């Protein structure tokens with residue numbers, strides 16, 4: 001017989017975040033999740049807890065507390081240096097079974113997408129993927145999880161009404177990172193590494209990519225080009241603009257499909273979700289698959305020849321014109337100012 | 340030795356429409372295809388079959404029409420195709436889907452490897468693979484673009500930010516594959532003709548060991564509350580004019596934003 005449900009909704013409480021480590025740092029997306037966890041927990045007058053698993057974790061629990069955690073479960077061991085499905089799942093599941101959180105959030109990273117479903121299946125609970133909106137439903141206290149599906153063409157709001165914990169993954173850049181407050185107090189609880197029998201695989205090592213890493217998710221200013229840039233020469237021009245603005249070059253899928261640039265630069269449903277202060281879209285038509293990637297940008301500027309281009313519907317400032325006439329003039333003006 | 344490939348039938352368009360009255364998905368009249376990632380999963384199985392022998396078994400859960408994509412798998416070279424289809428499976432979320440697939444795959448034991456696509460292009464959760472591995476109690480290696488089988492072991496490269504994690508596990512195991520792993524073959528005319536005559540086994544809930552309360556809507560902890568079109572619109576200022584006028588305007592906007 002299937003075992004009885006883990007815990008009824010009314011008994012579960014607190015919002016947890018899996019704090020993913022990379023290069024001995026807590027990942028940006030995990031810090032962003034602490035921000036939304038704080039909001040959700042405050043609505044329900046509950047606590048936020050972080051789950052910190054890894055090796056050499058000195059100082060990281062304090063950073064989590066500064067970003068909104070009230071409590072950090074810390075499991076530090078050389079066995080946990082690399083993410084390993086079995087040990088990490090056991091750690092999260094054991095904690096959840098003992099303390100019955102209401103919500104657990106994971107970054108929708110490569111490892112978050114490996115861990116969260118394994119945890120969900122072991123806890124026999126629901127998991128909502130790639131949420132772009134999370135809120136508490138006032139009448140029921142359930143988590144309202146909104147996510148794109150069908151390539152961003154539609155949105156769905158999903159609930160896990162009868163099971164706890166409610167699990168969700170969220171992509172980087174969807175939520176603004178909270179600012180750190182190092183005067184916040186919080187509790188740090190050290191726990192032992194799960195037993196070796198939980199191990200499912202052996203990590204042989206990390207093989208770094210030979211190509212440079214493009215970190216669009218963290219960029220403050222992005223200059224993005226679409227098929228309208230016409231080729232790699234047009235992209236060079238935008239790269240120049242990005243340079244004078246101290247920003248980062250990105251593209252829609254147009255230039256990637258044309259083979260002008262590699263897919264690491266792509267923004268959108270099948271690319272990166274970005275959240276810059278300023279996004280300048282040049283020669284991008286603005287299909288829905290692109291727009292899902294930029295909705296968190298604070299300000300969107302669009303340059304497009306076609307006044308009916310859908311990008312203008314989402315732009316804060318729209319320039320109807322030829323990017324090859326506007327961008328060089330702008331670069332000139334900006335660089336003259338610098339000297 | 341069996342190589343089991345999980346295949347999902349998906350609509351052949353991202354231009355999905357909603358019924359304006361009910362806000363339900365309109366699936367009628369939308370042509371279906373095999374999830375593109377699953378072509379790569381099949382190709383992975385064929386590669387392994389060429390090296391080590393054994394049978395390639397394609398399995399799908401879905402409505403009776405999902406038989407079409409299993410015929411495509413047969414046309415490409417799969418030895419056997421199984422369709423899990425029962426009204427009781429309707430409305431399954433990823434937990435119920437993976438539970439049902441696991442029950443069927445258990446009946447196919449012994450198998451060496453279960454191969455899934457990294458994600459489906461419609462539901463797009465990438466959850467079925469890892470949840471299936473959990474139900475089966477076997478290791479998972481997700482998002483891999485390289486697989487090596489050595490004796491009773493598997494070594495794979497998992498995609499990561501800025502590189503790969505090289506992971507080792509014992510068989511049986513489950514992998515989910517990216518599009519970088521291989522170039523899927525096209526079905527031959529001969530394969531197509533054979534596939535049209537081939538037999539697709541259909542299993543209902545009575546043919547596999549499942550609890551009623553774990554399949555379909557009843558077995559799905561997640562519920563879709565609402566479906567709607569995204570609204571990304573901002574009511575901004577749009578300006579037409581000469582290039583000098585426009586670049587001056589943009590310059591002043593950037594100055595206002597404090598970036599220039």
Ligand SMILES: Cc1cc2nc3c(=O)[nH]c(=O)nc-3n(C[C@H](O)[C@H](O)[C@H](O)COP(=O)(O)OP(=O)(O)OC[C@H]3O[C@@H](n4cnc5c(N)ncnc54)[C@H](O)[C@@H]3O)c2cc1C
Pocket residue numbers: 151225226227228229251252253254255266267268269270271272282283284285286287288289290303304305306309321322323324353460
């Ligand atoms: C499942 C799926 C996933 C997808 N995922 C993504 C994704 O992640 N990201 C993404 O971006 N797309 C994605 N797409 C593709 C998307 O549907 C569009 O095809 C793509 O975004 C179009 O790129 P574009 O705007 O660069 O090109 P186009 O649509 O060709 O637009 C070019 C624009 O440039 C303008 N233009 C031309 N010349 C000039 C000039 N000299 N000056 C100014 N403007 C000019 C034109 O007016 C036009 O609006 C996806 C599609 C599918 C089906």
Ligand SMILES: Cc1cc2nc3c(=O)[nH]c(=O)nc-3n(C[C@H](O)[C@H](O)[C@H](O)COP(=O)(O)OP(=O)(O)OC[C@H]3O[C@@H](n4cnc5c(N)ncnc54)[C@H](O)[C@@H]3O)c2cc1C
Pocket residue numbers: 126127128129147149150155156158344345346347348374376377380398399400401431432433434436440454455456457458459460461462463464465466467468561563
């Ligand atoms: C708008 C919308 C949003 C949804 N959101 C969620 C959600 O957040 N959480 C949730 O649990 N469910 C969700 N669902 C339900 C989910 O789409 C279905 O359960 C679906 O059957 C499997 O999920 P997927 O398409 O995401 O597959 P993925 O997990 O992305 O598929 C990965 C691989 O698993 C295999 N696979 C998947 N489905 C099958 C199948 N039926 N038969 C054989 N192999 C298969 C294939 O190899 C595939 O390549 C949603 C459905 C809709 C319509």
